[in-house]
Amino acid sequence: MRTDDLIKALDADARSTAMPLGSAWWIGAGAATLIAAAVFWLAIGPRTDIATAMYTTRFVAKFVFTMALAVSAFALSRALSTPGAATSRAAAWMVAAPLLVGVAVGLELLSVPAADWGRRLVGSNMVICLSFIPLIGIGPLAVFLAVLRYGAPTRPVLAGAVAGLLAGGLAATFYAAHCFDDSPLFVATWYTIAIAILAALGALGGRLFVRW
Template identity: 60%
Template structure:
């Protein structure tokens, strides 16, 4: 049997046994969002002035970036659960959220005075961000990794890292409603570091959880 025929056979076998992939992914996403929402509600909750903040572009832009990350990473993750997928074609999807936040940073650097750049970047909640995005996202990450076990990823480490990005996007979306630092500079720095923590944990875990 040739290699490509073996891969197709393994993929077909993974679809026939256990929980169907579509069901596994739907369940994982729904439960992941519920867990993230529960942890967020218990530990933090929305900022007191959210109604006022929701009228500003910078506050809403945070959700554009985080939701784009969660959605694009989840799409890539589903593709990576198939053993025959070509990873090169997936790279543009991962670049959507970074491109958005870089555009936001560029615009802020243009319109904001240079002497405010440092304070906007540092913000007032960097440690809170680095703490709670991983805490909110660890449960969703575990569920996404478990869903991967119903597939047959050829690159389990990469798939685990992408699961971390998806979980980070979910967690950051909830955290954004609490965070009072709306600057794209802050988001690009601290949200990225916090989400990278989850991606790193996902990559390490994926090597063992998602391999077949």
């Protein structure tokens, strides 16, 4: 057998046994969720009145926002990890979470006296929010960057930033179960800043570790 034929045969064998990228994303998502859950339960856990809070609209709305971000970012991250894959549809869905939050904030401003806006925006857990969303999300971000590296993103910085949004959405979903501040004004401000920290770290990770 000639050397070229041997190389082609080895390459074909490697491709046939390699895990499909789609499967790697689902396994990565599962691992990231387990990591986030472990950090959440070990570090802070759910709020003491969660059994009552889960019946309130504002509390449930937080999970709608964060899960919308996580799902849309997951779809876009998968698309960005594959060279030549269409990303426009997945990118369009990224407006879902900001749009939902914007609508909720608008309704909040209409229903709450202006004198209460500042108090609801600042809340009581600002520092905890800014600390624990990145803490819960850093492990999942590392997992998602590893999956991106397993793929072949042509825009690694953008892909890393979206992976950070994915990690942030996942982390914020867990953190929302602990947070006593249910106001959309609080969520729109402090959750966004905390998630943006992970997006910035993801962009840096994409630049340093995902390039190929």
